Amino acid sequence: MLVVKKFGGTSVANKERIYNVANRCIEEYKKGNDVVVVLSAMGKYTDELIEKAQDINENPPKREMDMLLTIGEQMSVSLMAMAMAKLGVPAVSLNGFQVAMHTTSVYGNARLKRIDCERIKNELEQRKIVIVTGFQGINKYDDYTTLGRGGSDTTAVALAAALHADKCEIYTDVDGVYTADPRKVKSARKINEITYDEMLELATLGAGVLHNRSVELAKKYGVELVVRSSLNTNEGTVVKEGKKMEKMIVSGVASDSDAARVAVVGLKDEPGVAFKLFNALAKNNINVDMILQSVGRHGTKDISFTCSSLDADDAARIINDSMEFESIDVNKEVSKVSIVGAGMQSNAGVAAKMFEALYDANINIRQISTSEIRVTVLIDAKNTERAMNAIHDKFDLGEN
């Protein structure tokens, strides 16, 4: 069996943790399995490197930024190989050039295009544990690129797909995927199995366990993912194609308090207004969500939407520069609360049940958006935890 194991920065933050990871990988190896390990940079090292760069140039060229950041993973993988050697197991570390990990050209946010597996296969054939730098790749100019946030998850899934691995385990500091954030909802329960689509909705909603690009990739290539803790041996959550899960209507509740709501009042009521507005935002790389359009007074219309609170002020400025309207309002004190579940598609009344939970808790809904397997409401940020608990209880998610 070929297993790809990915460990994040906290899992390799110091000597003790590096040895913990080394031992876990060796345990797998000693079962006779082939083991490929993907690592992130140690602890907060990437942040330290960013600081170093900022100190030299507050707006460094992105190509050079990637040249600098890739050293973080190279440090992790070489130290890990040394730890495994100390434990008597042959291991070899490989960076983006050595694998090689071919990506698109965009520095800081590249996409993986193609992975050469020859070197890895050769090393595995010699019964070595292969330790690969996550997050990084090389583009057609032979320059280092990085894959953006959550990049190491993507590296692991892509490697698992390219190597036709039997399993891809994503190790993190929680036990798996939960029905809700356990820090916010006490009765939250670990989910044993979840579909790619559900996981995608949760990832997009900022549940934080897996990056959505890695889930998309896993879905595309049918890579079975396991999300589990690097600190204990609990079973974790399996992410795979949905079949047996129909009976479960709602699998989890997620919240995103990084949201802001922008409301534009008194736009002209004529064709092309929405296009003009959202095109201006898209050109500036601002992602929007939960768009709502309503008829205003005197032949005008109002448009509101949500975006990341980091982008909200930029969004308002761009709209100011490109549109005519009466007034604009930015509210960063909002949050999105969502229920996700593959079973929703064939079950009427799920949304109504969620709204009922919020009504019972006397929480006002400002905006609503839905997908086939998700219902999201926008509420005041201060009510987030109360809303999550109310919904969690309403759907009995704490019970197996």
Add this chain to the structure above:
Amino acid sequence: MLVVKKFGGTSVANKERIYNVANRCIEEYKKGNDVVVVLSAMGKYTDELIEKAQDINENPPKREMDMLLTIGEQMSVSLMAMAMAKLGVPAVSLNGFQVAMHTTSVYGNARLKRIDCERIKNELEQRKIVIVTGFQGINKYDDYTTLGRGGSDTTAVALAAALHADKCEIYTDVDGVYTADPRKVKSARKINEITYDEMLELATLGAGVLHNRSVELAKKYGVELVVRSSLNTNEGTVVKEGKKMEKMIVSGVASDSDAARVAVVGLKDEPGVAFKLFNALAKNNINVDMILQSVGRHGTKDISFTCSSLDADDAARIINDSMEFESIDVNKEVSKVSIVGAGMQSNAGVAAKMFEALYDANINIRQISTSEIRVTVLIDAKNTERAMNAIHDKFDLGEN
């Protein structure tokens, strides 16, 4: 004109120094010249990385050690490119894969075999300053290697040779090559010109300014070297083929207090004893120097030699295990003092003059060795500075 400039770790130890180097390179660039910059790791960063490795595994695999150490130079070059960008000059950093720097396979002490210049030439044609990682290369397995002590000097000279550069400037924290170490000999004077061979003898003697492999390489390819300070604009020392320098008999005095003397008394007086002894040392990678063999009492012979004081105890142990003899003595309180000069070859009495200086200073000579352009004496370590000054004065080296 194409100029290769090499800066050591102290020259890029912090933000201020990085900008100092960036400005010096930009000055050259703005004259219309092509500039290739070779950098070492910042300050003591390589030592920090070695410590990190030792903490994980006190005897790390050399391949992984090189994988770890190469990140030091990658950090320097990317930060330098960021500094130049901030100063408005296009620059690009390149590592051992990107150049590419092909070396032999030996990790930790590889030799450069071949440098691909295409990428560098392309970048220079686009009028960019090219910043290259010193010290590192890749072997036939596409693994990182490092070039050993003084490796960045070697990288710079090799690049200058491969690119047919007009000049190779080695920047350091002293003004150039001196007739003696200015910290030990007050009247020491900077040498304006020196031959490759003289520089080689000085480098081998631990004068510390240039590594001897880089001087050998410069001699082989006729690369004109300039050794100068990164902290001021003084002229420095030019190292080139010797022609006009015949009149100068002795160009400098050097000392090496890292020496130890090992004396083996009462070896059997039969053929093959010296071979057996030095073969045992060579097998254990112990370099020896200043070998002296004399006839002992009762049909025995004595052999003494010098080696690095770090190796002395190992040497004694190895000899103990492989030879029969009466007694062995290790003395670490010795130092080597040498005079170097291309003019010696055709001048009788140079050695005698050196011995006279030591006699006048009442300093006992324990052992002597000579090459065509060098005379070395072994003396008690406590007399080192007094001996250097006496010799320096005797040859009037302080005068132009």
